[in-house]
Amino acid sequence: MRGVFVDANESLAVIFDRLRKDGDPDMRVHRDPDITPEQYPAILDGAEIAVVDHTALPTEIARQCKGLKDVVFLGTGARSYMNPEELAELGISVHLIKGYGDTAVAESAIALMWASARVIAMMDREMRAGNWLREDGMQLTGKTLGLIGFGGIAAEVARIALGSGMRVIAWNRSPKKYPGVEFLEFDEVIDESDVISIHLLLNDDTRGMISRACIEGMKPGVILINTARAAIVDEEAMIDALKSGLIRHAGLDVFNTEPLPKDHPLTSLPNVTLSAHSAFRTPEASENLIFAAWEHCRRIAGGG
Missing domain, CATH: 3.40.50.720 (NAD(P)-binding Rossmann-like Domain)
Structure with missing residues (x-):
C-alpha cells in the first residue's frame, strides 16, 4: 500500500x-x-x-x-x-x-482574548505609525467568559480562565460537567457573557449558528473570539456589529477565505485582532x- x-x-x-x-x-x-x-x-x-x-x-x-x-x-x-x-x-x-493541539489552540484563544481586551494590536499599529495611542482596556478578572461548545479545547480554555479569576459559563449540545464551569442554555450564555469564545466543529447544524439575531442578542461591548471555523459565524453581521460597537473587539484566527485577502473588510477595522489560522501551530x-x-x-x- x-x-x-x-x-x-x-x-x-x-x-x-x-x-x-x-x-x-x-x-x-x-x-x-x-x-x-x-x-x-x-x-x-x-x-x-x-x-x-x-x-x-x-x-x-x-x-x-x-x-x-x-x-x-x-x-x-x-x-x-x-x-x-x-x-x-x-x-x-x-x-x-x-x-x-487542544492546549495550543486554547492558549491562542486566551492570547486573543487578552489582546482584544487590552487592544494590544491596535496600540502596536498606532505606535509604529508614530501615534501615542493610550486606549482604555477591559479588565477580565471577574468578567464572564462564555464558551460555545465544550470539547477538549474549551476545557483547556476554561482551566486557564478559571485560574485567572473569570466566571466561566458554557453551552454544549450534549450534557457536560467540568469543575467550576456553569452549563447553561445557549441563549443564556449569549446573553450573560462579556467574552464569547467559539469551540464547535463545522457541520450542517453549526454553519451560521452565530447568526445576526444571535449577535444582536449579545451583551453590548462583548468580545468575540473564534479559533474554530469562520463559517460558524455570520461574517457580515459580525462586521456590522464591530462597526456599531456592539462587539467591542473580535480576535479571529479563522476566515471564510484563506489566506485573508488584503482588501477584506476585516483588515480595515481597528477593533479586530487577526492571526493567520495558526492557533494550533x-x-x-x-x-x-x-x-x-x-x-x-x-x-x-x-x-x-
Whole structure:
C-alpha cells in the first residue's frame, strides 16, 4: 500500500520523516504546501492514502484520483476542505485527528482574548505609525467568559480562565460537567457573557449558528473570539456589529477565505485582532499531529 503526504510544509515534512519506522507503509512526502486541487491526481499517482494538511479536495477531483481509498486529514475541520459524505460514496474514507493541539489552540484563544481586551494590536499599529495611542482596556478578572461548545479545547480554555479569576459559563449540545464551569442554555450564555469564545466543529447544524439575531442578542461591548471555523459565524453581521460597537473587539484566527485577502473588510477595522489560522501551530502540537497521522496510516495499511 502506498501513500503520499500531498502538501507538506518543511517543518511537518521533517517530523513526518523522523517518525517513520521500519515496516511502515510506503509514504512519500510531497514537500510543497501550496499545491492546487487539480494537482492531486498527479501527486498521488495511484496511491491509496492521501495525508492532507490544508488543500481542498473537491469531490470531482477525488473522482480522478484512481486508487485513492483513504484521506488522513491533519485536524478535525475536514468539512472546510472536502465533503466526507460524497467521498464516502466514491469509496474514500476520511480520517480525522482530534485532541492533538487542544492546549495550543486554547492558549491562542486566551492570547486573543487578552489582546482584544487590552487592544494590544491596535496600540502596536498606532505606535509604529508614530501615534501615542493610550486606549482604555477591559479588565477580565471577574468578567464572564462564555464558551460555545465544550470539547477538549474549551476545557483547556476554561482551566486557564478559571485560574485567572473569570466566571466561566458554557453551552454544549450534549450534557457536560467540568469543575467550576456553569452549563447553561445557549441563549443564556449569549446573553450573560462579556467574552464569547467559539469551540464547535463545522457541520450542517453549526454553519451560521452565530447568526445576526444571535449577535444582536449579545451583551453590548462583548468580545468575540473564534479559533474554530469562520463559517460558524455570520461574517457580515459580525462586521456590522464591530462597526456599531456592539462587539467591542473580535480576535479571529479563522476566515471564510484563506489566506485573508488584503482588501477584506476585516483588515480595515481597528477593533479586530487577526492571526493567520495558526492557533494550533506549536512544535508540541505538530509532533502530536504527525504521530497521530502515522498511526492512522499504519492502521489503514494493516487493514484496520
